[in-house]
Amino acid sequence: MRLERSEMASILRSPQALQLTLALIKPDAVAHPLILEAVHQQILSNKFLIVRMRELLWRKE
Numbered sequence: 001m002r003l004e005r006s007e008m009a010s011i012l013r014s015p016q017a018l019q020l021t022l023a024l025i026k027p028d029a030v031a032h033p034l035i036l037e038a039v040h041q042q043i044l045s046n047k048f049l050i051v052r053m054r055e056l057l058w059r060k061e
Contacts, residue, residue: 011049020051021048023043025039030055
């Protein structure tokens, strides 16, 4: 479920308080596209709105 920019703006302007949740997906799930898509669909089916997604690579220094 992808929202257009205007739909997203409407949701963010609603008088209801917006709660943000950070989700971190483990690398072994991200490595498999089918698993990653299943996780993505599960998030959406539980009525969460994905506001932003970003892939990060963490490494020990």
